Amino acid sequence: MSDPKPKLLVIEDDEGLQAQLKWAYEDFHVIIAGNRDQALAALRSEEPAVVTLDLGLPPDADGTSEGFAVLDAIMAMKPDTKVIVASGHGARESAQQAIARGAYDFYQKPVNIDDLGLIVRRAFNLHAIESENRRLAQKVGDERRVLGTMITAAPEMVKVARTIERVANTDVSVMLLGASGTGKELLARGLHDASTRRDATFVAINCAAIPENLLESELFGHEKGAFTGAVKTTEGKIEQAHGGTLFLDEVGDIPLPLQVKLLRFLQERTIERIGGRKQIAVDTRIVCATHQDLEAMTAAGTFREDLFYRLAEIVVKIPSLAERPGDATLLAKAFLTRFAREMNPQVKGFAPDALAAIDGWGWPGNVRELENRVKRAVIMADARLIGAEDLDLATDGEGECQALNLKAARELADRRVIRHALARSEGNISSTAKMLGISRPTLYDLLKQYDLQA
Secondary structure: OOOOEEEEEEEEEHHHHHHHHHHHHOOEEEEEOOOHHHHHHHHHHOOEEEEEEEOOOOOOOOOHHHHHHHHHHHHHHOOOOOOEEEEEEOOOOHHHHHHHHOOOEEEOOOOOOHHHHHHHHHHHHHHHHHHHHHHHHHHHHOOOOOOOOOEOOOHHHHHHHHHHHHHHOOOEEEEEEEOOOOOOOHHHHEEEHHOOOOOEEEEEEEHOOHHHHHHHHHEEEEEEOOOOOOOEEEEHHHHHHHEEEEEEEEEHHHHHHHHHHHHHHHHOOEEEOOOOOOOOOOOOOEEEEEOOOOOHHHHHHHOHHHHHHHOEEEEEOOOOHHOOOOOHHHHHHHHHHHHHHOOOOOOEOOOHHHHHHHOOOOOOOOHHHHHHHHHHHHHHHOOOOHHHHHHHOOOOOOOOOOOOOOHHHHHHOOOOHHHHHHOOOOOOOOHHHHHOOOHHHHHHHHHOOOOOOO
């Protein structure tokens, strides 16, 4: 069976020209529309890759307002469409305005079929190349996912994911240590999804966000009448996660009296609700996280040492975003794709200065800061490419090198630059080599030498 013909939408109100164009392009599946409603209906149903658009459409056949309205609607609905606009003699200003509003190219009337055919075929070729690039970029993104949803190319983070996968099917308590915004809850959910408890409930609670006098009730539940306002018996988070996983974020903020009760649950695997007299057996796995130094807190007496060792059967330290070279760019591109699809489809990517700024920024707020900056930039962007100014980033020059000698310093610098370049080129070896100013064989040698993967 032969491949279907590429779809070409011709938006033209002149019936004679409609017939001429349809006859001239036998190798395309030509769809004709004579006004805005027909054009947008055809765009929705047929999803053509290329559109030719006469700016002089009714009810403004002698002007361009209706044509520009159609162009704007196409760009909003399907911004990857290649739109070729028609301009009359002396109407070059309208053609330039159309290009600025997202059109791919323009042609002059009266139509030269051969010239227009070249433009149309070139547009189809470009659309096919861009579609393939997007497909490959998505494939690269999928290959760089760990624990199902986490995107990373950094060996430091891959090691964390492998540790979590290894302990997922055990019932040991896991403690995640890392700065705010490094993705602790995402990792906890990934642990749950990789375990035999995946079909049961995953419950998360931020211990720092709940007042001390309410935290006990939140965790252990209460019986009806246990205190003023307890109008019904309520299960706590530990019970709600029965058979599944309870994620205790900021566990260092649990007050000392409540730490005793939590320790008893971990030892006995039973709980007693506030106001209750019955021991309730609960099968809940505990995963906790904190950005605090719990060992220092145990030394200071603000966190129970016996509870610490119960919670920290397996300790996983999560690197900050600054310690994961290349990941900021990968994550930024993933965030941009998601937010652009939801909020501003005209945004297509990052300008080179934005990528450089993302690479050079220290990201004190880690992934959460990156996500917020990209989201804001996508919403506010007027152009197709987001610049460094849209992200409100200003790099602060060279980073500090912690190497002890020149050889180690060079290796450290090479690793970081290569990983940044791989991330910015989405793993494409030719583009990475060109960006680094070296040959492909040299890049392959460096990848092998430093044990890096494209």
